[in-house]
Amino acid sequence: MTAVAQSVDHDPKTGLWSWITTVDHKRIGLLYAVTAFAFFLIAGIEALLIRAQLAGPDGTVLSAEAYNQLFTMHGLTMVFLVVMPIASAFINYLLPLMLGARDVAFPRLNAFSYWLFLFAGLMIYSSFLFGGAPDGAWVGYSPLAGQLTETVRMDFWAVGLQLLGVASIASSVNFIATVFTMRAPGMTMLRMPVFVWMALVIAFLLLFSLPAVGIGLFQLFLDRNFGAVFYEAAAGADPLLWQHLFWIFGHPEVYVLVLPAMGIVSEILPVFSRKPLFGYEFVVFSGAAIGFIGFGVWSHHMFTSGMGPVAEAGFAVSTMIIAVPTGVKIFNWIGTTWGGRLRMATPMLFSLGFIAQFVIGGLSGVTHAIVPTDYQQHDTYYVVAHFHYVLFGGAIFGYVAGVYYWFPKWTGRMLDERLGKIHFWLMVLGFNLTFAPMHILGLNGMPRRTYRYPEGLGYEFWNGMATIGAFIIALSFVFFIINLVRARRHGGVAGDDPWDGRTLEWATPSPPPEHNFDEVPLVRSLDDFWHTKYAEDEEGRAVRVPAVTGAATDADTEAGDDHEAIHMPSPSYYPALASLGLVVFGYGMIYLNWGWIAVGVGAIVALWGLFGWSLEPVTKGDDH
Amino acid sequence: MTTDTVLDALPPEHGEEHDVHHIRKTAMWVFLGSECIFFGSMISTFLLYRTTTGDGPGAELFNVPFTSASSFVLLMSSLTMVLAHHAFERHDTRQGRVWLSATALLGATFLAGQIFEFTEFVHSGLTLSTSPFGSSFYMLTGFHGAHVAIGVMMLTAMAILSTSGRLHHGRGLNVELVGLYWHFVDIVWIVIFTVVYLLQV
Incomplete structure (x- = not known):
């Protein structure tokens, strides 16, 4: 068996070039994580500047122009350059491990997605050097966005988003193909971890929603640069077209942002409650239901646009x-913790924080479904709070919970629990202090996207609180x-399975080898790895099975693969x-x-990259 | 659970050449699903603006017999694509190459027809800027044309590769995948032709 591991071809795996050419899903996952975290810090600084400006009446920290750029870039960055890629980081790293696969279906396409995301993100940020960042809000409402023609700001937005969309569609195709074709023997669809299911759902959401906004972006770009009149009201164009195309994408997008976090929480709660997930099928199918219904609710963003009572009633009902499948999940999570032996480690704390706060946000979201109420709340700070x-x-x-949970798997080191708990409690305090007051501000009529407010409207106190919260x-x-920095040197050594986990990634060493599994595991049930470690006694209590190491890959494994060398895909710079070529192309179009x-x-x-890529063999010396 | 039922549930193992092929075909189908929304959004935009012609010309410009002929050419290219795929299945590379080239040629003929048509329309006063009708017409048919052009490029590349025997299933570019793409582009054209040209008359 050790011969298997040794036969894996060991190229030098260090240095910058090895990262640029890597096609290993775990390395790409880490690249996504680090990049997304860097963008998170940038977007956080933008948020702090916004809060500093709004701390008191008639703020003078930012000009109106700078404020518009910052709130646009904050939203754009958080949605497209932070939350989507951090979800992608988790999916990249974990999907093949959880499925018992050696890599994703298309390792080089995976690398392409990452590099295109990175270059497009840098491209959008480079607009600060070219006369200013996009300033038409992350939703880029046309005709407004089309009329801001004196600068190229919104062109950077349109082209950058288009390229990010291409990267995301490529990832989605890749993840769907991986789930459908790369599962380990015995890993049926209903034995897959919930996180994998949520990844599958969001891949479909992106696949079917991104092209709509892609068309909208092309139309906007043609309007701005080639004299087309898609959004030119004077030529008889319909000003609602943009809103429809954007929100057909935009609403599924919010589920794209949150479903992977729900998947992460669904993995963490059972482990730290030492119970199986309550109602696995319900959690899976409610996630899928959210995916389907998510395509039928977009116009609730447009209740004030005058669509007429029939459309408003329909979208209010949908x-x-x-909210129903979302509620189902909440109850399942509560059911999972109910009667469990809870371990209040940091991942568990963040997961419970997720549930509590998501319920608040979900409930304030349902209030938007009531059309007359929404008329009052539309474009106020109530929506921002929601x-x-x-x-x-x-x-x-949810994602922070995931980092605390899987960091040991990624690095082999534990994060410090004490620092983690300080982080959690400060974040809960700061978060609620920042955003709870915005409900009150919004209901009192404070409009969003305004760079200052006059004294005497009663906005001062809660805005001051929100700013304090942001800094917390x-x-x-x-x-x-x-x-994170400390763990590199001083973190405790994690071992393979520090949390007593239930899913297959914990059956591998920390960090896992390039080929993930020496032998492809054979899966017999949901939470198979757990059942290799524990059996039930007569009273249904879990009893540890002795000698568990490597049990998931023991003698039952398929004999066919055992004695063959494992061919991992070779590195590729194509x-x-x-993706670099595409971004240069994008600059040229602007x-x-x-x-x-x-x-x-x-x-x-x-084209050179694409042709070179499709003609080179996947594995060196495998050109048959 | 017995081993037998476990093995019943086995997904196809990957690693074998035909399985690589299976994975790629899955991916291509998934991608084409995404393309449906891409074209669907443009077709919706066109339907919204089909009578918003302003002062400019509208559907009266369309020469339905001409476009019917070029549509026929494009649909015939689906037939030659099937023949090409069939020839490669039989390992008849020479004949496969002939049919690939024929497919590319038919696609190029369709593109030439589209360029001719666009030129005519521009001379009759319909440009991208004339009206929302013009914008959405050029965008929809233009993006379809771009898809055909990409298809022609891939077909040509495959025809050239087949001369040196470098065309096989293990490669990213292969006849069946490009065939799927090509049939999709043809089917979309049937919808576009109906919505844009036939519904207007």
């Missing part, structure tokens, strides 16, 4: 319906960073090259006057 409860109190708490959140992340050269160069480089 919006209330989608979606931060869902996306920060929900999604970010920032402080909590200082503890997080200290913890994916990075192709600066058409002189940019035809960049368009040409970019196109040639991209």
Whole structure:
């Protein structure tokens, strides 16, 4: 058996070039995580600047122009460059491990997605050097976004988002193909961990929603640069077209942001409650139901746009319906912890924080479904409070829980529990202090996206509180960073299975070898790894089975693979090259006057990358 | 659970050449699902703007007999694509190459027809900027044309590769995948032709 591991071809695996050419899903996952965290810090600084400006009446920290850029970039960064890629980081790292696979279906396409995400993110941020960042809000409402023609700001937004969309569609195709075709023997669909299910659901959501906004972005770009009139009201265009195309994407997108976090919480709660997930099928199918219904609620973002009572009533009802599967999940999570032997480690704390705060955000979301109420709340700070409860109190708490939970698997080191708990309590305090007051501000009529407010409207106190809260959140992340840095040297050694986990990734060493499993595991049940460690006695209590190490890959494993060398895909620089070409092409499109050269160069480089990629053999010496 | 039932539930193992092929075909189908929304969004936009012609010309420009002929050419290319795939299945590379080239040629003929048509329309006063009708017409048919052009490029590349025997299932580019893509582009054209040209008359 050891011969198997040794026969894996050991290229030098260090240095910058090895990271640029890597096609290992675990390394790409780490690249996503580090990049997303860097963007998270940037977006956090933008948020602090916004809060500093709004701390008191008539703020003078930012000009109106700078404020518009910062709130646009904050939203854009958090959605597309932080939460989506951090979800992608988890999915990249964990999907093959949880399925018992050696890699994703298309390792080089995976690398392509990462590099395109990175380059497109840098491209959007480079707009600060080219006369200012996008300033038309992350939703880029047209015709407004089309009319801001004196600068190229919104062009950076349109092109950058388009490229990020290409990267996400490529990832989605990859993840779907992986789930459908790469499962280990015996891993049926209903034996897959919930996290894998949620990854599958969001891959479909992205697959079917991104093209709609892609078309909208193309139309906007054609309007701005080629004289098309898709959003030109004077030519008879319909101003609602953009809103429809954007929100057909935008609403599924919010489920894309939160479903992976729900998957993470669904993995953590059973482990730290020492009970199986309550109602596995219900959690899975309610996730899938959210995916389906998520395509039928988009117009609740547009109740004030005058769609007419029939559409408003229909979307109000569908919006209330989608709360049902979400509620099902909440009850299942509560049922999972009910009567469990709870271990209040940091991942568990963040998961419980996720549930509590997500419930608040979910409930305030249901109030938006009531059309007359929504008329009052539309574009006020109440909406800002709502979606931060869902996306920060929900999604970010879930992802942080995931980092605390899987960090030992990624690095072989434990994060410090004491620092983790300080992080958690500061973050809960800061988060609620920042966003709970915004409900009150919104109901008192404070509009969002305004860069200052006059004295005497009663907004001062709660805005001051919110700003204090924002800085407490920032402080909590200082503890997080200290913890991450410290763990590199001083973190306890994790071992393979520090949390007594239930899913297959814990059957591998920490960090896992490049080929993940020496032998492809044979899966016999849901939570198979747990059942290799524990049996039940007559009273149904879990009893440890002796001599568990490597049990998931023991003698029952398929004999066919055992004595063959494991061929892992060779490193390739073509994916990075192709994505670089696409981004150069994008720059050229923005600066058409002189940019035809960049368009040409970019196109040639991209084609070179794509052709080189499709012609090179996947594994060296495997060109049969 | 007995081993027998476990083995019943086995997904196809990967690693074998035909399984690599299975994975790629899954991915191509998934991608084409995404393309449906891509074209669906443009077709919706066109339907929204089909009568929003402003002062410019509208559907009266369309020469349905001409476009019917070029549509026929494109649909015939699906037939030659099937023949190409069939030839490669029989390992008849020479004939496969002939049918691949024929497919690419038919696709290029369709593109030439589209370029001719666009030129005519522009001379008759319909440009991207004339009206929302013009914008959505050029965008929809233009993006379809771009898909055909990419298909022609891939077909040509495959025809060239087949001369040096470098075309086989293990490669990213293979006849069946490109065939799926090509049939999809043809089917979308049937919808576009119906919605844009036939519904207007």
